[in-house]
Amino acid sequence: MSKNQELADFIWSVADLLRGDYKRSEYGKVILPLTVLRRLDCVMEPTRQAVWDRAASYTGENKDGLLLAASKLKFYNLSEQTFATISNDAANVAKNLKDYIRGFSSEATEIINRYEFHLQIDRLDNADLLYQVVRKFAGLDLSFEAVDNHDMGYVFEELIRKFADASNETAGEHFTPREVIELMVELLLAPDDARLTGEGQVVDILDPACGTGGMLSAAEEHIRRLNPRVRVNLFGQELNAESYAICRSDMLLKGHTAKNIRFGNSFSQDGHEGKTFNYMLANPPFGVEWKKVETAVREEAERGHDGRFGAGLPRINDGSLLFLQHMMSKMQPLKKDKAGDEVGGTRLAIVFNGSPLFTGGAGSGESEIRKWIIEHDYLEAVVALPDQLFYNTDISTYVWIVTNRKPADRKGRVILLDARDQSTKMRKSLGKKRKKITRAQIGRICAIYRDALSIADAKTHPDHPRVKVCANQDFGYQRITVDRPLKLRFELTEDSLTQLRASAAVKKAVGGEAVVELLLAALKPLLGSRWTTKAEAWDALRTGMVAGGVSWPSAAPFQKAMRDAVGVTDPEGEVQVINGKPEPDPDLRDNENVPLSENIDAYFIREVLPHVPDAWIAEIRNPKTKEVERCKVGYEIAFTRLFYVSTPPRPLLEIDMELKSLEVEIQALLGEVTHG
Numbered sequence: 001m002s003k004n005q006e007l008a009d010f011i012w013s014v015a016d017l018l019r020g021d022y023k024r025s026e027y028g029k030v031i032l033p034l035t036v037l038r039r040l041d042c043v044m045e046p047t048r049q050a051v052w053d054r055a056a057s058y059t060g061e062n063k064d065g066l067l068l069a070a071s072k073l074k075f076y077n078l079s080e081q082t083f084a085t086i087s088n089d090a091a092n093v094a095k096n097l098k099d100y101i102r103g104f105s106s107e108a109t110e111i112i113n114r115y116e117f118h119l120q121i122d123r124l125d126n127a128d129l130l131y132q133v134v135r136k137f138a139g140l141d142l143s144f145e146a147v148d149n150h151d152m153g154y155v156f157e158e159l160i161r162k163f164a165d166a167s168n169e170t171a172g173e174h175f176t177p178r179e180v181i182e183l184m185v186e187l188l189l190a191p192d193d194a195r196l197t198g199e200g201q202v203v204d205i206l207d208p209a210c211g212t213g214g215m216l217s218a219a220e221e222h223i224r225r226l227n228p229r230v231r232v233n234l235f236g237q238e239l240n241a242e243s244y245a246i247c248r249s250d251m252l253l254k255g256h257t258a259k260n261i262r263f264g265n266s267f268s269q270d271g272h273e274g275k276t277f278n279y280m281l282a283n284p285p286f287g288v289e290w291k292k293v294e295t296a297v298r299e300e301a302e303r304g305h306d307g308r309f310g311a312g313l314p315r316i317n318d319g320s321l322l323f324l325q326h327m328m329s330k331m332q333p334l335k336k337d338k339a340g341d342e343v344g345g346t347r348l349a350i351v352f353n354g355s356p357l358f359t360g361g362a363g364s365g366e367s368e369i370r371k372w373i374i375e376h377d378y379l380e381a382v383v384a385l386p387d388q389l390f391y392n393t394d395i396s397t398y399v400w401i402v403t404n405r406k407p408a409d410r411k412g413r414v415i416l417l418d419a420r421d422q423s424t425k426m427r428k429s430l431g432k433k434r435k436k437i438t439r440a441q442i443g444r445i446c447a448i449y450r451d452a453l454s455i456a457d458a459k460t461h462p463d464h465p466r467v468k469v470c471a472n473q474d475f476g477y478q479r480i481t482v483d484r485p486l487k488l489r490f491e492l493t494e495d496s497l498t499q500l501r502a503s504a505a506v507k508k509a510v511g512g513e514a515v516v517e518l519l520l521a522a523l524k525p526l527l528g529s530r531w532t533t534k535a536e537a538w539d540a541l542r543t544g545m546v547a548g549g550v551s552w553p554s555a556a557p558f559q560k561a562m563r564d565a566v567g568v569t570d571p572e573g574e575v576q577v578i579n580g581k582p583e584p585d586p587d588l589r590d591n592e593n594v595p596l597s598e599n600i601d602a603y604f605i606r607e608v609l610p611h612v613p614d615a616w617i618a619e620i621r622n623p624k625t626k627e628v629e630r631c632k633v634g635y636e637i638a639f640t641r642l643f644y645v646s647t648p649p650r651p652l653l654e655i656d657m658e659l660k661s662l663e664v665e666i667q668a669l670l671g672e673v674t675h676g
Contacts, residue, residue: 004151008158011035014136021127028163030124032242033115034137035159036249037101039152040108041083042143043253044071051076064105074252079103087131087138094125097134107258114245114263149254150221154178156212156246161391161430163242176211176283179437180351180389181218184281184399186446187383188349189222191453196223201230206277208266208284208326210236213247215281217254237262237271266326267319268293270308276332280348282323286393287353290319297322312368320356321369324402328378331404345405347380352398354639357382362479362593362634370635374414374472378402381415383449384639386423391431396420398639414475415452416468418643419445468642476596478631481618482608483584487573490537490566491530492523499565509558515550522548533574537566575614584618593634600631 014034015027022030044051047070054070055063055078067076081100086093098121101112124130141147147155157178189196196203203223207215216234223232234256238244241263248261262271267290290297294316300307308329314321331346360366373379381401388394422445423435437445452467497520500506507516522545531537541562542552553559569585576583594603600617608615619628 004154005158007147007151008155008162011137011140011155011159012162014133017129017132017136021123021129028159028242029115029117030120030133032156032159032163032246033112033117033120034133035142035156036115036246037112037117038083038137038140039142039253040075040077040104040249042141042146043073044075044077045082045143047071047073048077048082051078052080067105074255074258075105075108077103077105077108083134083138087135090131093131093134094121097121097130107252108249111245111248111252111258114241149250150217152253153212153214153217153250156250157214160212160243160246176214176351177389177391177433177436178214178218179439179442180283180385181215181281182222183385183437183442183445184215184349184351185218185222186442187381187399187401187449188219188279188281188347189226190446190450192347193226196230197227199229201227202233203230203279204233204235204275204277206235206272206275206280206327206330207282208237208272208280209282209323210238210247210261211240211243211283213250213261215283216247217250219279219281233257233260235260235272235275235277237264237266239263239265265293267322268296270326272330276330276346278332278346280327280330280346281350282327282348283351284320284323286320286395286397287318287355289317290322291316311372312365314356314365314369315360318355318359320352321366324350324356324373324400325369328373328402334405342405345403347401347403347405350400350402351385352400353393353395354398356400357398357639358636362477362632364634367634367636370637371476371633373402374475374635377406377411377472378404379414379472380406380410381417381449381452382637382639383417383445384420384643386420386435386437388432388434389423389437391433394432394434410453412472414470414472415449416470416637416639416642417445417449417452418466418639419448465645470642473596475635475637477593477634477636478596478598478600479634480592480594480600480604480631481620482590482592482604482612482615483618484588484612484615485575485582486585486588487570487575488534488563488567489530489532489570489573490534491568492526492528492541492566494527496565497523497527500561503561503565505555505557505561509553509555509561510550518548519545519550522550534563534567534576541566582614582616589618594631596633 011031012027014031015024018027018030050070051067054066058066067078068074070076077100079100079102081096081103086096086100089096098118101109101117104112121130124133142152205216205219207213210216213234213236216236220232220234223230234251236247238247238261244261244263248258251258251261262269264271297309297313301309301313304310308326309322311325312321327348327350331348332344334342334345337343356366356370379400380403381399383399383401385397385399387396389397419441422437422441424438424441426434426436448466452469455469500523501516501520506519507513510516510519523541526540526544529540531540545552569587592603592608594600604617617630619630621627622629
């Protein structure tokens with residue numbers, strides 16, 4: 001067990017005190033805010049007295065800047081209370097703890113208030129638990145010397161995982177396994193070492209679903225290893241209050257501007273409206289619906305590309321591609337410097353499940369979004385990860401790398417990298433996480449990716465079974481609708497009469513129920529009759545009706561009702577015609593996806609007509625444009641199909657020998673039973 005997990009387990013052991021007075025799902029409401037408070041308390045210790053002295057010596061207004069300078073942090077606390085004093089006064093623990101919390105500067109207060117911890121103070125005090133809980137936390141050393149920010153991030157993530165398990169919540173909605181983060185960061189920054197190591201670099205990074213801030217921290221650490229002098233500004237947004245508070249406190253402790261972490265739903269409350277970024281990363285929740293913000297999203301989509309969602313809207317039960325469009329709206333534009341070189345632009349990495357790759361046919365919201373991304377040459381790569389990596393799902397996941405600054409030698413191409421076998425089984429599962437990617441495997445994946453960035457043809461790559469470099473148009477297809485003629489024979493049966501009796505169109509055409517009964521009586525002598533053509537059937541039926549005193553209506557609804565009642569589909573039947581053209585049979589309608597690079601007529605002649613000679617390509621009016629279309633253009637990334645390797649069947653002789661061996665074993669077992 002790692003040191004970080006041991007520390008998280010020790011902190012979580014406070015739950016033993018809460019058991020009985022708190023439900024399991026409520027433990028986190030106490031443990032998470034107290035962990036944050038104790039961390040802040042330990043970090044302030046070296047400069048606490050200096051802050052108090054400065055506050056006492058300065059009587060003027062607007063002393064916030066002076067106190068921050070004295071604290072050497074982005075926050076301070078003016079209360080004379082500390083965890084040590086609070087835990088040494090059992091009679092006044094609630095009063096002193098509230099006083100301590102009120103003493104924080106505004107940045108820290110905003111974070112703590114997100115936990116609504118004041119409600120838990122009174123509840124713990126009434127249950128005679130507050131003193132015991134505070135005393136346990138007071139004995140915990142969470143100073144920088146004992147636990148650095150990197151390790152503290154692991155501790156918070158482990159606590160949230162435990163909280164989510166206890167609450168039956170989805171841990172994966174709050175944070176991403178560190179090895180996945182490290183891989184995403186390295187893939188994102190792979191081609192940019194030279195760009196990041198220059199002098200005077202300022203890098204802005206956004207995670208619009210930042211959870212506890214793990215991706216932001218990992219990106220900063222990676223960039224600082226390349227260039228310790230770089231200035232890194234971190235920005236994020238988070239909907240979960242506990243995760244938001246942890247992320248913002250982490251930013252405070254690292255000296256970042258904590259207000260750059262915003263609270264709220266990124267779709268309806270864009271916390272960074274109008275701002276652009278050099279890099280972006282995200283692991284948005286998989287398959288989460290956006291119904292709660294549907295009105296705001298649809299209103300913005302109506303503005304086209306003046307808003308964030310102009311490419312299209314996915315189905316309501318999965319907002320993954322909305323997150324991607326949200327991020328892409330914040331890409332920095334490319335421009336040229338004085339030397340004529342391109343500067344600016346953005347790279348982003350986002351992790352999805354398989355759905356955004358292929359869900360939705362041509363013309364659907366998902367397909368239109370993929371079409372917009374690929375046709376504008378924004379998609380650089382898709383990397384398939386192993387399954388069972390995440391805490392809340394065991395399905396396969398994919399990292400998309402998207403950029404608006406592809407170099408000339410990579411334009412028009414997309415890299416697909418299959419890393420599904422690059423994992424190691426864990427000795428102990430964490431939720432549904434049963435595998436991890438080792439440091440060596442991350443290095444191997446990134447080495448393959450770096451090589452793939454520089455090659456023109458994946459077949460020249462020494463590891464090409466894992467890599468495919470596709471042209472953008474390889475993902476596009478033309479969806480044609482193939483129609484075949486409706487063929488009918490005609491017969492009058494008891495079911496036909498029943499259908500005519502129930503038809504509102506027949507009743508209206510002939511003048512009421514009484515006339516319908518006359519019509520049925522007139523047709524009864526024809527029961528069992530069959531006709532090969534509609535003309536023959538209509539002549540016989542018309543003659544019978546007129547003989548029975550009922551006129552033959554010429555209205556289209558009656559004609560259709562009569563044909564529905566007596567017509568029977570028959571491959572050898574008569575082709576039905578409308579306006580001189582064969583009428584399509586809706587039951588035989590089919591679709592074909594034609595590669596974007598092919599002519600649909602040539603494809604149709606080669607692939608369809610040999611099998612169904614009477615078929616044709618349907619012309620369908622687009623309800624939006626009102627134009628007649630012969631095809632719809634769609635895009636999908638059929639990752640699994642592209643990497644499929646067929647396994648030849650086992651030789652029959654081998655199977656036969658195995659069956660005979662099993663027969664011998666079964667006979668031996670039966671013999672033991674018989675003679676036993």
